[in-house]
Amino acid sequence: MGIAIGAVAGGLAWAIARIAPEPFVVATAFAVSIVATGAVHLDGFLDSCDALIASVPPERRLEIMKDPRHGTFALAGFAAIGAWWLAALATLLPPSLPWALAFAGGGARFAAVLNAYVLPYGRAGASARAFAARPPRPVLAVCAAGLIAIALAAHDPGWLAAEALACGASLAIGRWAARRLGGVLVGDVYGATIVALDVTLLSAIALLQGH
Numbered sequence: 306m307g308i309a310i311g312a313v314a315g316g317l318a319w320a321i322a323r324i325a326p327e328p329f330v331v332a333t334a335f336a337v338s339i340v341a342t343g344a345v346h347l348d349g350f351l352d353s354c355d356a357l358i359a360s361v362p363p364e365r366r367l368e369i370m371k372d373p374r375h376g377t378f379a380l381a382g383f384a385a386i387g388a389w390w391l392a393a394l395a396t397l398l399p400p401s402l403p404w405a406l407a408f409a410g411g412g413a414r415f416a417a418v419l420n421a422y423v424l425p426y427g428r429a430g431a432s433a434r435a436f437a438a439r440p441p442r443p444v445l446a447v448c449a450a451g452l453i454a455i456a457l458a459a460h461d462p463g464w465l466a467a468e469a470l471a472c473g474a475s476l477a478i479g480r481w482a483a484r485r486l487g488g489v490l491v492g493d494v495y496g497a498t499i500v501a502l503d504v505t506l507l508s509a510i511a512l513l514q515g516h
Contacts, residue, residue, distance in 0.1 A: 482494045
């Protein structure tokens with residue numbers, strides 16, 4: 306799913322590059338990446354900023370994540386990661402946008418879901434059952450093959466090194482968040498991890514492209 310969403314966002318941005326100046330290209334890639342997911346991952350990022358940074362007990366952090374309102378930490382977090390997100394998109398060459406966004410979108414989700422193998426899910430319902438059963442390994446294998454294919458098509462194996470680092474970062478984020486939440490993870494943290502790693506991978510690809 307992340308690969309498909311990234312490819313669509315990047316493809317539309319590349320199309321816009323043929324008829325409009327660069328700022329509109331960046332705006333298209335940025336907006337479509339968010340809208341195509343229903344902003345669910347970004348909402349998780351905002352909720353996680355409010356809950357995980359707050360100096361309150363774990364139980365209260367879980368309550369904050371259920372609150373639809375967003376506070377100062379969420380606004381500060383979005384301002385910081387949004388600046389990096391836009392900077393990375395502005396640095397990427399338009400022809401590389403479909404490849405870069407597809408790789409970052411798929412790579413972020415692949416890395417984030419690894420936490421389901423090592424940390425328990427902290428809420429009831431369908432999501433809890435899904436994570437308790439663990440993501441199917443064949444699906445992960447297909448995703449990994451897709452990421453390898455994209456990196457090869459982009460002629461930059463350095464993207465795979467960035468993905469390996471993203472996997473390690475994801476597990477580190479998961480362990481830190483679980484400690485803040487009493488030993489469990491929730492959907493908001495998965496969403497936050499996806500956003501953070503998506504932007505990180507885009508930034509890494511932009512830097513690799515610059516060299």
